[in-house]
Every structure is written in structure tokens, then in C-alpha cells.
Amino acid sequence: MEKDVKSLLFKYRSLIGLIVLCIIISVVTPRFLTVTNVLNVLTQVSVNAIIAVGMSFVILTGGIDLSVGSTLAITGAVAAVMVKADINVVLALMVALVIGGLVGLFNGALVSKGRIQAFIVTLATMTIFRGVTYVYTKGTPVSGLGSDFMVIGNEKIAGIPLPVIIIVIVALAAWYVLNQTRYGRYVYAVGGNEDSARLSGINTDKIKALVYVVSGVTAALSGVVVTSRIGSASPNAGVGFELDAIAAVVLGGTSLSGGEGSVTGTIIGAMIIGVLNNGLNLMNVSPFYQSIVKGLVILLAVMLDKKNK
Numbered sequence: 001m002e003k004d005v006k007s008l009l010f011k012y013r014s015l016i017g018l019i020v021l022c023i024i025i026s027v028v029t030p031r032f033l034t035v036t037n038v039l040n041v042l043t044q045v046s047v048n049a050i051i052a053v054g055m056s057f058v059i060l061t062g063g064i065d066l067s068v069g070s071t072l073a074i075t076g077a078v079a080a081v082m083v084k085a086d087i088n089v090v091l092a093l094m095v096a097l098v099i100g101g102l103v104g105l106f107n108g109a110l111v112s113k114g115r116i117q118a119f120i121v122t123l124a125t126m127t128i129f130r131g132v133t134y135v136y137t138k139g140t141p142v143s144g145l146g147s148d149f150m151v152i153g154n155e156k157i158a159g160i161p162l163p164v165i166i167i168v169i170v171a172l173a174a175w176y177v178l179n180q181t182r183y184g185r186y187v188y189a190v191g192g193n194e195d196s197a198r199l200s201g202i203n204t205d206k207i208k209a210l211v212y213v214v215s216g217v218t219a220a221l222s223g224v225v226v227t228s229r230i231g232s233a234s235p236n237a238g239v240g241f242e243l244d245a246i247a248a249v250v251l252g253g254t255s256l257s258g259g260e261g262s263v264t265g266t267i268i269g270a271m272i273i274g275v276l277n278n279g280l281n282l283m284n285v286s287p288f289y290q291s292i293v294k295g296l297v298i299l300l301a302v303m304l305d306k307k308n309k
Contacts, residue, residue, distance in 0.1 A: 014253050014268045021272060025279035032282055039161060043229075045274035046163035047222050049267055051241060052248035053167075053174045054218030056266045057211040059249050060178075061191045062258030063111060063118040065212060068219040068245055069238035070129035071103045076223035077133055080142040080233035083149045092149070096220045103129060104216025108209030126242070133235045143232040153229030163225050167267075170218065174263045187211060191258025247294070248273055251301045272297070 009016065026032045051068050058065045075096040082092035103125070110121045155162040178184035186207045189197040198204045222241075227233045252269030254261025276297065280290045 014251060014265050014272065017251075018268055018272050018275065021275055021279070025275065025282070029279065029282045032279060037278070037282075039159075039164075041271075041274050041278045042164045043161045044278070045270050046161070046167040047226055047229075048241065048244045048248055048273065049167045049270035050170055050218050050222045050225065051215075051245040052252075052266045052270050053170055053263055054215035055242075055245040055249050056174070056252075056254055056261060056263055057178075057187060057214045058118070059191075059246070059254050059256060060187050060258055060261055061208050061211050062194070062256075063208065063211065064122060064246070065104075065107065065215045066119065066122040066242045067103065067107060067125040067129060068215060068222075069241040070126045070133065071100055071216055071219035072223035072226065072238035072241060073133040073233075073235060074103075074129050074136065074223075075100050075220035076227035076237055077137050077142060077233040077235065079149075079224050080145055080227050081136075083145050084142060089148050089152075093152075093224055096224050097217050100216040100218075100220025100223070101213050102216070103219075104213040105209065107216070108212030111212065112205040112208040130235075137233065137235045139235055141232045141234045145227070145231055145233075149228055150231055151228070153225050153227070163229070166221070166225065170221070171263055171267055174214075178263060183207070183210070188259055191260070193259070244273060247298045250298060256302070 022032075031037055051072070055065055055068065078099055079092045079096040082095060083089060107118075107121055107125055110116050111118045114121070151162070153163055157165060178187060186197065186202050189200070189202060190204050190207050194204055197207075219238075223238065226237055248269035249261070249266050250256065250269065251272050252261065252265030252267070254265060273294065276294060277290065280293065285293075
């Protein structure tokens with residue numbers, strides 16, 4: 001009985017951690033549970049959560065994608081330039097997503113066909129596409145984007161911010177793909193044991209390449225949302241976002257070695273980071289200490305994961 005309880009507690013550790021964190025912060029600062037602040041947290045979390053969902057696919061195969069922040073920057077800049085040139089907002093969004101997919105395909109091809117470690121590939125492309133963004137924008141923000149484009153990041157439907165609705169749609173789509181499709185089963189299989197998956201007839205190279213495409217597309221979508229929210233595309237946008245996305249995936253219970261994890265856990269992980277950031281801000285904790293706290297929380301999550309194996 002005791003073993004079953006421990007197993008149950010470990011299984012839902014991320015959700016329990018989120019609930020406990022919310023309770024502690026709400027006791028320390030009553031402003032946390034106001035409707036305005038809760039909606040603000042959800043809106044802030046949405047950007048990281050969208051990226052983290054795509055990152056989940058990559059990490060489930062045992063890979064990593066460090067280029068998502070740079071992908072966010074270049075796609076946001078392209079969308080902004082197109083909108084500023086009076087090109088249709090929907091077309092600008094589609095072009096941004098296609099570019100994100102192509103960046104992901106480039107990463108995936110180098111990892112799967114080039115047999116280069118994902119860390120090295122995406123570290124290199126992180127630098128390359130950040131440089132491309134600086135060249136494309138000439139190092140200056142692109143602003144004056146118009147009200148139609150601003151709707152994506154700032155509109156509310158029935159009182160719910162549109163970015164929150166977007167992440168719900170993205171999460172549901174990702175959950176369906178991973179849990180209800182053959183491709184999703186193959187993603188878990190490749191992460192669990194790539195050699196066994198290959199011997200069973202799975203095209204592991206294709207599966208690995210496609211997860212980076214998913215990651216690139218979600219990073220691009222986040223780029224459009226961020227650019228729309230602030231009304232400007234900065235060449236510095238997305239710096240460090242890859243770390244928050246990886247942290248959300250790890251905090252959500254996905255194993256860095258691959259083969260184990262869920263989209264639901266990733267969303268909870270993103271919420272933990274968002275709630276922690278918001279709570280520390282409300283308590284006027286210095287940003288320097290916030291980084292230390294966040295790092296310790298991530299380290300604790302990894303240690304718990306290792307202890308269970």
C-alpha cells in the first residue's frame with residue numbers, strides 16, 4: 001500500500017508541486033490569486049508553453065533543440081517586416097511557420113542523416129540564425145505593425161487572452177499526435193530504444209527529423225505571438241527561451257534520455273516556471289536570486305527523475 005502511494009505521488013509530482021507552489025505564493029502574497037494576475041500568468045506562460053510543447057517531441061526522442069530562441073527571433077522578424085509592408089497577416093503567419101519548419105528540417109537532417117549530435121547541431125544553428133536575424137533587421141527592432149497583427153497577442157475571447165487559447169489548441173493537437181497516432185508511438189519507440197525501433201522497421205531517421213520540424217514550427221508560432229504582443233520584432237527576442245522550454249519539459253516529468261513523458265506534464269512544467277517567476281516578482285525578489293531559485297528547482301526535478309530510474 002505504501003509503495004502504491006509513493007508511486008502515485010511520484011507519478012503526479014509535477015501537478016502536486018504546482019499546487020503546493022500556488023498555495024505557498026497565495027499565502028505569502030494575496031495579489032497572486034486575483035483574476036487579473038492569473039490571466040497575466042497564463043498569458044506569460046503561453047509563449048514558453050508553445051515552445052516547450054515542440055521541445056517535448058525532440059526530447060522524447062532523446063534529442064535537444066537549442067535553436068528555438070533564434071528561430072523565434074527570425075520568424076518574428078520576417079512576419080513583422082511582411083506586415084509592415086501591408087502584406088496580409090494570415091500570409092505573414094503562414095510564411096513564419098514555414099520558415100520555422102524549414103529551420104527544424106535543417107536541424108533534423110543534420111541530426112538524423114548527418115549523424116551529428118543534436119546538441120552540437122542546434123548550438124551551431126542557434127548562433128547562425130541569431131546572426132541571420134541581426135543581418136535581416138540590421139540590428140534594429142521592427143515596429144509599427146498595425147492593429148490587425150496586434151490582435152494575435154493581445155485580443156481576448158470571452159475574457160480569455162488569445163495566446164492562452166492558442167496554447168490550449170497546440171497542446172490538444174500535440175497530445176492527440178503523441179497518444180492517438182502511429183507517428184506518436186514511433187516517437188516514444190525511438191526515444192525508448194532507437195536500435196530496437198530501427199530493427200522493428202521504423203524509419204528512425206524520418207521520425208527524428210520530423211520532431212525538429214515540429215519544434216521549429218512551434219518556435220515560429222511563439223515568435224509571431226511575442227512580436228504581436230509587444231508590437232515589435234527585436235533581433236534579441238527569444239534569448240534564453242530555449243532554457244526555459246527545456247526546463248518546462250524536464251519539470252513536467254519528461255526524461256532527458258527520451259522515451260518517457262507527456263504534453264500534459266510539459267504544460268504543468270511551464271506553469272511551474274511561470275508561477276514561480278510571477279510569485280518571486282510579486283514578492284519583489286531580485287532577478288539575480290530568481291535565477292538561482294529557478295536553477296535549484298530544475299536541478300531538484302532532474303535528481304528526482306534520476307532517483308526513480
